Amino acid sequence: MILKIAFRNIFRQKRRTILTALAMIVGFTLSSIVIGLSDGAYSNVIKMFTGNRIGHIQVHHEGYHDKPSIYKTISNYESIGETIQGNTDVEAWTPRVFAGGLGSVGEKSTAVRVIGVDVARETEATHFDKKVVQGNSLAETASREAVIGRGLAKTLAATLGSKFVVFSQAADGSIANDEYTIVGIAESGDDITDRVTCYLHIEDAQELFVLEGRAHEIVVIVSNINKVGKTTEAIKESLNDSSLEVLPWQVVAKSFYDAMQADKQGDAVARLIIMLIVAIGVLNTVLMSVLERTREYGVLKAVGTKPIQIFWLVLCEVVIITIGSIGIGALLGVLINYVFSIHGLTYAEGLTLGGVEFGTMYAEVNARSLMIPGITVLLSATLVGLFPAIKAARIMPAKAMRTH
Amino acid sequence: MEQIQKTDVIVTESVMKVYDADGIPVNALNGVDLTIQSGEFTAIVGPSGSGKTTFLNIISGLDAPTEGKVWLSGKVLSEMGGNELSDFRRDNIGFIFQAYNLIPVLTVEENVEYIMLLAGVPKTERHDRVVAMLETVGLKDVEDRLPTQLSGGQQQRVAIARAMVSEPAIILADEPTANLDSKTGADLLEMMRRLNDETGMTFIFSTHDPMVMESAKRLITLRDGKVDTDETK
Ligand SMILES: Nc1ncnc2c1ncn2[C@@H]1O[C@H](COP(=O)(O)OP(=O)(O)OP(=O)(O)O)[C@@H](O)[C@H]1O
């Protein structure tokens, strides 16, 4: 009966119900979009950062991640790569050779970081060809070509066609020294990297450093980044080799990951503000409707309705409106987030997050963007409804019935 | 006829009620000592503003006296908790308000049914009683209407039906015939009198209606918040 009265009250005062519901729907939808967009942005940044650079999972010789060294190599990387590829979630893999040295063009020289890449695999896995913004990518067979970072090209005053000499120490202790033709200039999206990096064909690099048949790193790209932990475990199991370390991107780029997590926490403030607005809106409308109906509550009480029943009546009304609003808000939230996930929200000025720049934000439709606003709206509305409910329950019938 | 044992159902002792009308104290009741026994059929009369409504509100716990004590069936009213008082009202008191005070979102039928619902009366019994009651007060054709779709007299009758349907021990009626034509008023009065005779239900009216005063067994006159005369016929 209390429920019946609650429902009828809701439908009788349509204007007030709509007003209350509107405050909740707007609050829910807004925070749903905020979460959807920011989650989308983070996923996007993570996808770009991992997919285009470090990969989702990396395999090294044990201890390489903590203390990289030219001597810590993976020797039979081709067969290891095949084994990795055998895991269901693995999309691509690519081997890399890393070494430091001195790079020079003509009179100018500077410290460089040499990355030897399997051009075909690197292109498939991390879109290496797209990073070359000037000139051409490396040839798929070793042909003494080099692609150097934009910043490095500037430091060395190098242009396409310049001769690029690398001078270093090889893995066997001998002197490594060779000359390459610069065929392309690369931009990885990170200026600091571009100031020191030069790319060689993996076989050229292996020859230079006397690392034939060996690599320092295998980068793995998976099809579902959310299952990266599971896939890491699966790869570890399939390799079954304690001399290898298999690390997910969260470990490989720990500081980036931590920064992302910290940034996400920051969003809670925005959410709190939205919820506060909702709470005030709800308090206002619910309080008004209770005050307006003081007389009715007085009557209910006068004929024998218990204070606790009146308390429930008011709370029921609030909760019913809240659940309805959450339903509508969820629909809107999913819809808008879906639209944004396809078309994106474009900023006039680019936005930089975690060192990755991007101009269009794509939303994500996920459970979080419904759960968090849902719980907050329900909680704040119920909390806010308590006050008028208690007020109504405490009404003194005679006094209440005199008011109109 | 079986003799119903008389007990004191309502006792008031120097009940005072001071209202605060925008800072000006209004002495609505000025020390009322009354004892009402079960089975009474009593009319409280007096000029407008003499405190009739205030008195009825206080003896039913709808309002608290500023000073003095009220016993309801032997219990001190001010010592009863909110839930206890609500239950007591639900089970023992039927209140007919001067301003009807129906529940606007419920239909005539539901308004009458409401208290029995609260009290947990089984569905079929509830239904039978509501039908019988609506017949008695002549509202059978309007049972599905909302209070706002009724005339004043009809609303008054719904209020009467609601108060009496659960056959409470005490009926408090604040000017129950004020908005009724004399025929309907007489019929209802007749019915209440019959209930009083047959079941010993206690009735306390406040009224200006000579017809009610006529049929009352006891007539209490209030003046300026005090008992002026108190005569039992
Ligand atoms: N809530 C209130 N606040 C202030 N004054 C009040 C309040 N209720 C009643 N009064 C005053 O108390 C006095 C008694 O009022 P009450 O309603 O009991 O009179 P009544 O005998 O029922 O009158 P009527 O015959 O007009 O119904 C009046 O002077 C009235 O103005």
Ligand SMILES: [Mg+2]
């Ligand atoms: Mg009155």
